[in-house]
Amino acid sequence: MTTRRRARSPRGAGEILAEEIIEAAGDLLVEHGDDTAMSIRAVATRVGVTPPSIYLHFADKGALLDAVCARYFERLDAQLDAATEDITDPLDRALQLGLAYIRFAVATPVLYRVAFGKPADAAHPSKVDQVLTASAYTRFVDTVTELADEGMFDHDEVKDVVLELWAAAHGIASLMLAKPGLGWGDQFERAESMLKAVCLGRAVMTVNAGTRDSETARSWLMTLRSRQDGERS
Template sequence: MRTHRRARSPRGAGEILAEEIIEAAGELLVENGDDSAMSIRAVATRVGVTPPSIYLHFADKDALLDAVCARYFERLDDELDAAGADVDDPLERVLRLGLAYVRFALATPALYRVAFRNRAEGSAPSKVDEVLAASAHTRFVGTVAELAEEGLFRPEEVEDVVLELWAAAHGVVSLMMAKGGLDWGDDLERAESVLKAVCLGRALLTRRPGCADLHVARDWLRDLPADIPPTQDNDNSVKGR
């Protein structure tokens, strides 16, 4: 197949071409579900340039993928902004931010998988890392810091709590992508439960450090007033045996 040759770009049009390249590469990723069909040649064909024109902007396929994923996560910042808008309660806001992250990842799984593929040990931070640090990480840190001001966490724990919430969200996303047939509940019900458990469980460990010991925590929970509603039917567990 012959590549359609574009007219010579006017001076200063390099940034426009780079944007077209990133967009075309992202489209190929989404269409094919992974990066196997996203070759430099395929991107060049879609944009209508020759492969050497791609290399003027991106050193190799990995550099192009990094740029695509960084652009992808720039859009996440808009989603998080909308999710946290007009939510005064930081506890409610951190939950909404976490669920917005999960929804965003599930909407475009191919891009999310590529963004979090394994990188060589000792490699320099990627553009994805830079974008997340400047957007999603900043939003979560700010909200968890408000919770620290309320006394749920200590100020020095903020970064730890953010990392744990991110780990929980990423874990849920990865498992939902790999095992979509499991019972994830309606409207991310299971994801919401996990994020609540991480946030409130961490707050418990802060307020009652002794509960870091599993036996102490279990004894303390046993001594709490029973506030668990009764099961619907105690015989349900034996029906059908």
């Protein structure tokens, strides 16, 4: 393939070129389904520069892939922001954060798989992990903290609830991508129901610690159901 020649960039255009490189690398990922075809040479050809021009901005393919994943998480955060912009109720916001996360993942399956497929190092977090922590993860933490302020959860449970909600959204998204024909509903009804179950189920466990035991939980729920049936009759 012949490299498309690029006109000499004016001074100060380095950031623009870096953005074009990241976009081109992301496009190659999406087109080929993984990073095998995302070589420095292929990216240079796509952008219209020589491979050494890529190395001025990214040390190697791994660094470029990190930049693509970090950009993906920035866009995920933007989607979460847009989906919850006017939602003041923290429970509704928590559910919409989870749904927006799932919708974005389903709409961007290749980048989702690549971005979340990179192993994290808790001791030495990469730029990718830092971007995710400072954006999408912080939104979940802030929202669940508001729910704790209302009394739905204890404050020392916030990190646990965030992890459970995030794991639920991530698991649902992964399963929807792997098994799209399981009856998820056109408007993601099943996903919303599952996220509600996680939030409300954890709230019940917080209010009634005894429900952590299976037999106690079953007895407690049967009592509530009997009372509800009595009120309806």
